[in-house]
Amino acid sequence: MLLTFQGYFKEGHFVPDTPVQIPEGKKTIVTVLDETANQNAEEMRRIKLWEKIFEEIKNCDEELLGEPERVHFRTPEEVDAL
Numbered sequence: 001m002l003l004t005f006q007g008y009f010k011e012g013h014f015v016p017d018t019p020v021q022i023p024e025g026k027k028t029i030v031t032v033l034d035e036t037a038n039q040n041a042e043e044m045r046r047i048k049l050w051e052k053i054f055e056e057i058k059n060c061d062e063e064l065l066g067e068p069e070r071v072h073f074r075t076p077e078e079v080d081a082l
Helices: 035-059 076-081
Strands: 007-010 013-016
């Protein structure tokens, strides 16, 4: 059976979010999550998506017809009223 406990390390010791009692001599595996790696990967994914969008716009040969329309961004008050 595999049990999972969340917590953090402080001064070289694991501090669980909830009280935990592990029997002496019990085989354990510690996995440390590197959240900065996940954040960096997500940020890079977004950057690559935007680069792809900009590249598609730059390479687009579609002719635009008519006049551009004004865009109205809602204020926070208008959003709250929805």
